[in-house]
Each structure stands twice: as structure tokens, then as C-alpha cells.
Amino acid sequence: MAQEADRVEVAGTPGDVTVPPDAAPGDDPVPVTAAPGGGVVPVDAAPGGPPLLASRLAAPAPPGPLLLRPRLVDLLEAGTAGPVTLVAAPAGWGKTTLLAAWARATRAEPPPAWVSVEGGDTGERLWSYLAAALRGAVTGAPEPGGSPVPDAPPRPDQLELLAAALAARDRPVLLVLDDLHRITDPGALAGLEFLLRHTEGRLRLVVGARTEPPLALHRWRLAGELTELGPAELAFTDDEVADLLVAHGVPLPAAVVPRLRDRTGGWPAGLRFAALALRGGADPGWAVERFGGDQPDVAAYLRDEVLAPLDPDARDVLRRSAVAAAVCADLAEAVTGRADAGQVLADLARSGGFVHHDGGAPPWYRCHQLLAEVLRDELSRLPHDELRELHLRAAGWYAGNGRPAEALRHALAGGDWDRATELLITRWPELLPYDGDDRAGAPPAAPPAAAVRRDPELALACAAERAYAGDLDAAAGHLREGAGHAAELPVPRRDRVRRLAAALELTLARLAGDHAEVRRVAARLRATGPVPAGSGDPRAGAGEEADIRAVAGTALGLVALAEGALTAAGERFAEALAAAREAGRPRTELVCASRSALLDAARGELRAAERTAREALAMPPGQGWSGQVDRGYAYLALALVAGERDDPTEAAANLALAGPASAAPSVAALAALCRAELLVAAGDPAAALRTLGAARETAPGVEPAAGLTAAEAQVRAAVGDVDTARALLTDALDEGEGGPDAAVAGAVAAALGVALARVELRAGDRRAAERALPDWAGPDARSWPRPVRVRAGLLDAVLARDAGDERRAGRILEQVLDLAAPEGYRRDFTRPEPGVRDLLAAHLDSGTAHWATVSELVRGADERDADGPAERAPAPARALDEPLTERELTILRYLQSILSNVEIASELSLSVNTVKTHVRNIYRKLDATRRREAVRRARELRLI
DSSP states (O other): OHHHHTOEESOOSTTOEEEOTTOOTTOOOEEEEEOTTSOEEEOBSSTTSOBOOGGGGSOOOOOSSOOOOHHHHHHHHHHTTSSEEEEEOOTTSOHHHHHHHHHHHOOOSSOOEEEEOOTTOOHHHHHHHHHHHHHHHHHSSSOOTTOSSOSSSOOHHHHHHHHHHHHTOSSOEEEEEETGGGOOOGGGGHHHHHHHHHSTTOEEEEEEESSOOSSOHHHHHHTTOEEEEOHHHHSOOHHHHHHHHHHTTOOOOGGGHHHHHHHHTTOHHHHHHHHHHHTTOSOHHHHHHHOSTTSHHHHHHIIIIIITTSOHHHHHHHHHHTTSSSBOHHHHHHHHOOTTHHHHHHHHHHTOSSEEEOSOSSOOEEEOHHHHHHHHHHHHTSOHHHHHHHHHHHHHHHHHTTOHHHHHHHHHHTTOHHHHHHHHHHHGGGGSOOTTOOOOOSOOOOOOHHHHHHOHHHHHHHHHHHHHTTOHHHHHHHHHHHHHHHTTSOHHHHHHHHHHHHHHHHHHHHHTTOHHHHHHHHHHHHHHOOOOTTSSOTTTTHHHHHHHHHHHHHHHHHHHHHHTOHHHHHHHHHHHHHHHHHHTOHHHHHHHHHHHHHHHHHTTOHHHHHHHHHHHHHSOTTSSSOOHHHHHHHHHHHHHHHHHTTOHHHHHHHHHHHGGGGGSHHHHHHHHHHHHHHHHHTTOHHHHHHHHHHHHHHOOSHHHHHHHHHHHHHHHHHTTOHHHHHHHHHHHHHHTTTOSOHHHHHHHHHHHHHHHHHHHHHTTOHHHHHHHOOOTTSGGGGGSOHHHHHHHHHHHHHHHHHTTOHHHHHHHHHHHHHHHGGGTOOHHHHSOSTTHHHHHHHHHHHOOTTHHHHHHHHHHHHHHHHTOTTTOOOOOOOOOSSOOOHHHHHHHHHHTSSOOHHHHHHHHTOOHHHHHHHHHHHHHHHTOSSHHHHHHHHHHTTOO
16 A cells, blocks of 8 residues: 555556656656556556656547547448558648548547557657557467467567467557657568568558658559558548538638638647637638738747658748749759759648658649748748849749749749830730639839839739739739839830730729720720831830730630620630730630630531640640630530530540549530530539529620530420420520520521420420421521520421421431531431431441531440430449459549559549559459550449
């Protein structure tokens, strides 16, 4: 009793620690386990060995309030079916919390053994803990005597004995090693790797680490036996953010939750800091906007846990690279003066979490938003001359690498007024922002008033920088200042300033949504004309005249597209595209090409649409603009083309890649048409009707609305609701009479008329169909979209054959094929109105210049009739030994497209290595060796 009274008991539960009163400083505390009578019993690693901390042999208590995330627990549970599961992420990503929550929640028998690794652990010390953790699982007894588990780094014979003991178990042993990154000696883990290879799957390792531990992970990764959870998986979803805030007692409007997730990047520690900061706030929306890396707790955590452990050189590279929002290796080397800067960034990005790369070639690196704010704060503390030099280095690199907008921003920040002015004068079309451009932060310091009076172009350069940053009020102020000083200039230069001012005024009007002002300023810009040759202007002559046409035409095209005037938009973009190519302006060319491709596809010019879309997608990404929205238009164009060619798989893959481009109302209408066709092909007309109805309510302009109405009427007629279909079309025809543009009104009326004729034919009223069918062969029909002419002609041929006029039917069908075959149309023939298949078959016998095409279309119609959506047999069971995970199914869908692994990684915000790992798993599970073979096998199994 006296001895027991000498103890100071901190707590009396298993895993707590007691400290003898006479312990010397630095002595290890004595771990305890709960004794039956409530006492405490010391636990040694081995008789006479150093004591072990019981707290390192048990999952730590999670911080409160704990938010259990079932999706991650499920991923861990599934991962433990394989030999190794790795949860790797930097500090604050919730690794230990997740592992501890899973260890408590799992129903595995025996429960997972746990070891927390500490800095300074040698191989001998680590194995002492491994022995203590494994001993009970292997022998069922806590005592080391007679156990096959060695207490020190084992000899080969001891390893074989332990491997045999583990292999003989009925159930596998789960071993959690948390913070394994603290072990830097690969030899310390050699015995563990041996056990994993030779225990017949009875030892399964779950690792938590900030970086990849010194294990031969590549072996399990190559075999598809490694489950990896990184920052992408650990990041909170919107729903989880909302649940976390509720758990912390922080009410936050649902609309603000996504913004908080964006601000933190889903970083768990950042979200907990945010929840604490938001608690008790009167205006949570305002507080979310204010929350950032300048919060004392957040900044201290990032400095201590993320930056401090880094090598000083790596930290310096991060800090100096923070002068730019994103850097590639060359830019980082130019800014920092270090030849190894790119390798430093690549090493930091490998662990993810706080340094990301876009998966491109070369990759671009960007810091987590909160870390970037901390780094910019550190950057601001550099001496003024040193900070100015960083900006000037960045400006020089950007100017020399086709990124004038960033070059202008850094030239102004570095006070290089001459370079800023030169950039505006020579590259002004590339300084005008479009959809999806990156937005910058705070404005650079304003140039001196004397410099602006001397060079009013400098004020316009400031206006361009602010317009690109989305700060329209500041841009307008600089614009007024520059234009005000123009009157004092000599004539050639004054005219140039006014022309540049008009281009900026045009941009501001478009960004503000003032379409009438855009048209007025575009006319004024076009009237300015080029600078006369010999005036000394570097862009004098035809080059600048082409720039004016390209910029004005692009602005007018964007306005027309926003209004739903698709025909007018297509004309404007075609003109602007030619001018941009003439002037050599790739930024403007991409904007026009991507949208021209979409509008060509909408008009049924499939070959032109496909060619232009692929040209747009082939343009190098990252040339001073984000390009994601622009690429989305090109992908949507390819989806429409694939739909007309009756390739729903390709259409679905490209539609999924359209992304934010389909957010614009007029573009959303085209995306809805494509999606509805896919739903109909999949046998879900009800979902197609919902899609079309929702899009029709918000569609701007008569052209998108007419297309949606015609499509909805066809779906309704196909399901037997002929009366509603007829009413939709007749109402739309009545409303469309007397439109402002006769040609557009005629094309719209033709599309609705063809749709009405098809509805009447489905209703069995051939005469009504003949009356509704417009004259598709007349001179006015040449301005109609090609699909309207093809459908009208095809219906005309069916009606002629039904009337007994076989020769006329054949003649009409040949004309239709002349229109359709060169473009590759299929859907109107293989998923047709009743009678088309027989018409095509009869045409084969009567002779045609398109024999191969007609023969293939007849086969396609036969296949469709034999395996239509409505009559399709139930999908077979997935004949896979191991099912695909949700992430693998997502990547499998992308494998159908033309995207490379690098591009898939960029679309999904994953590392290229992660995508490659999933692709290898897909090949293995589908017993395939190539991409095409995997896609074919997946289609056979109805996985896609």
C-alpha cells in the first residue's frame, strides 16, 4: 500500500500514464493498464527493457466535437481488404482523427492494433512498440514470454517464425501505424515489409503519414493492392462542412457553406478554426469573407506545422514564388534565382494538401489559399527593393512567355511604367478579359500623377489590369483619367489613346452587361481605323486593323450569344475568328474558335464544328488565361456532333467535360438538348421532359426556346401525349410570327413546322403532316439549320412513299442523303420516325450513290429495333471478381473520351499518378491491357 501511495495517478483508464514521484527529469513515464480492482499495472516492452507509453499503443481520443464521416470510414474499411492502406496528407488534414474514429467504429476481430510513431524512434524502439501491439493479436496474451513476436529488430529466423504465426491465423491482424513519416530509415521497416509479403494476407497495414513513408509502396501500387487516401479524399464536402458547423453550434446559411469550403479548400483544421471564429458572430456571411490566412490561429498553425518543418531552402522558394498566384518550374527559377526551384515545388506537391499542380506539361503549381495568404504576408515583409525585384523578374518572364496580362500586373507592381505602357500598346487585345479569366487580388500601387500626365497610356494600362482583376469601378476611374489627358497629345498618338480607351470601354460595358452600350462602342471602335503607316506605332497598319475587327466582333458575338441570337452570334464569331488569326492573337482565337464550334454544331455543320472544336482543344492551355470555360464550349460542340452521329457514349463523355461553359443560359439550352437526347436513348423520357422543361423556362431568345420546344414535343409524342405536343408547337408558331429578323424567324418556323409534321404523322394523320411540313427544298430553306432540312426531307420522303409514289420518295431520299452523308448524320436514320427503315431498305434495291452509307444505316436501324431502350433486356450481373470503386467508375467514363491521363487528372483535380493507379486497377479488374479494350469490356458489362 505504501508503494501504491507513492504513485501520482493522472487517470485510471487503460492507456493513461503514471509517474513515480522520484522520477528523474527525462525518465519515461510508466504506461498502465486497468487492473480488475481499479489499480494500475506497469507494462514493459520486455523483461528488463525500457518501459513503453500506453498512450502510444491506443487510438487517441478524438477532439470534440467529433464529426464521423461515414464515406471515409467506408473507404478505410474497404481498403483493409488489401495489404496496405495509406492515409497521407500534410498537417491538419484529419489523418489521426479519421484513423482513430475508424479504429473505434470497425467491427474487425481482433480490433486494430495501434502504434503512434514519435520523432527520434529508432528501429529498435519502433519494434518494441510493434511487438507490444502485435503480441496480443498473435498470441492472445499480453505477456512476451513464449510469444513469436520479437522485442527488437528481428533476425531472419524470428521474422519467419512470426510470419508463420500470422499466416496461421483464421482472421487477419490490422495494424495502424500513425505518423509513420517520422521514421526516415528504410531499414527500420524492412521486417515489416517482409511480414506483409509472407503472411498470406493475414497482416494488413494502415498507415497515417504526412509524406510517403519509406516503404516500397510502388510494389503494392503497381499490383493494385494499395488503397490511398489523400487530401482530395480528406477534404470536407459541402454537406460535411454544414454538419461540422452544426456540431460546433454555428448557424450558417446554406448559401454561405460552399464559400467557406472554397476559402478553406475543405482543409479540416482550417474549418475547425473557422467554426471557432464564426461562433457568436452576428453576420456569418461577412465573417466567412473575412476568414483567411491572416487569422492569428490559422497563421500560427500554418507557420508552425506546415512551414517550419520544411527545409529553409524550400520555405524560401515557396515564399518568393508567392509573388505570383501560380508558377511553373521556369517561372519559379526566374523569380527565385534557384535552379532547383522546380524540383522543390514538385516535391512539395507530391504530398498534396497545400501545394497543388494542374497535371499539365509543364505543370503549374498553386498554394492552398490560406497558405498563400500567409506566404504573401511574409513576402510583404521583404525589403522594398527586394520585393520590387521579384515583381520585375516575374514581369520579364511573363512578357517573354505569352502571358501579357500577368506581365502587366507585375510591371505595375514593380513600378516599371515603360514596360507597362509598352505592353498595353503592343498587346492590348490580349489584355481584355473574357469568361473564366483568373481574377487577381489587391491593385498595385498607383503610378505617380506626373507619369500619367506624361503617358496617358499608363492610366489605360492600370485600367486594363483592374478590368482583368474584375474591379470594374477602379478600371473605369483609370480609364477616365487616361482619356482626360489624351486631348493634350499630338494627333497620331491622341487617336491611338482614344482607340485603346474605346477598346477598354467596350470591355467594361460587356462585363457590366450593358449590351446596347457594347453595340455603340463597338461601332465607334470600328470607325477609329488603324494607325497610319509610318507613324512610328509598332502596331500600325493592317495588323491593328485586324485587332480592331477581332475585338469588336468577339464582343458583339458574346452579346448575341448571351441574348440567345445564335445565328447572329455565329456570324460575329466567324468574322472575329478570321481576324484574330490574321492578327496572331491566340487568346481571342480560342474564345472565338470554341464558341464558333458550338454554334456550327447547333446549326448541324458537323464537320466544321468538329474540326474547329479540336483546333480549340489543341491550343496549349495556360497561356495567360484559364481556358477551362473556353474548352468547355468545344467539348459541348463535340457532344452535339456525337449526338447527331448517334454515338451516345461519346456524347455523354464530352458533355461531362463541358463543365462551367453550360452555365450560360443560351448554352445551357444546347446542353439540355444534348442531355435530353441521351436520356431518351437510355429509355428515360420522363427525365428528358424534366430537363427540357427546366431549360425552356430560362432560355433567352427565340432560337434556343424553339429548339427546346421542338425537342419536348417530339418526346411527348413518342410517349403518346400527342395533344400536348401539338399544343406546344402551335402555340410556339403563333408566338413566333412577325419576329424582328425575317431569316431567323423563317428558320425557327421551319424547325417548329417539321416538329409538328412529325407529331401529326405519329398521330396517324398523314394529311395534317403534309400541311404542316415546310418547303425544305425552296430557296429560303438554304438558311435553315442542316438538321431541320434533313428531318424535313426525310419526312417528305416517308410521306411520298406512304402515298405510293416510290420514285419520288427515292429521289427525295437521295437529296436528303446528299445533305446528311458528308456530315456523318445517323440519329435521324437509326432512331427514326416509323417507316424510315423500310424507306432506306427499298432505296438500297433501287440504287443510290450512297450505297455504303445506306447499308450501314439499315443495319443500325435493325440493331436499334432489336435492342431498343424500351425492350432492352435486363443488364447482366457485373461479372467481375472485384467490383470497380466509385472513383474507378468515374475515371472509366473519362476513358471513353479523347482525354489523356494528364487531362483526366486535371479535370478531376487529382495527381497524374493517382489517375494512373486507378487506370491500372481498372485494367486489372476488367482483364484488359489497353484503353479501348477496357472500354469495350465495360460496355459489355453495362458499367458505362
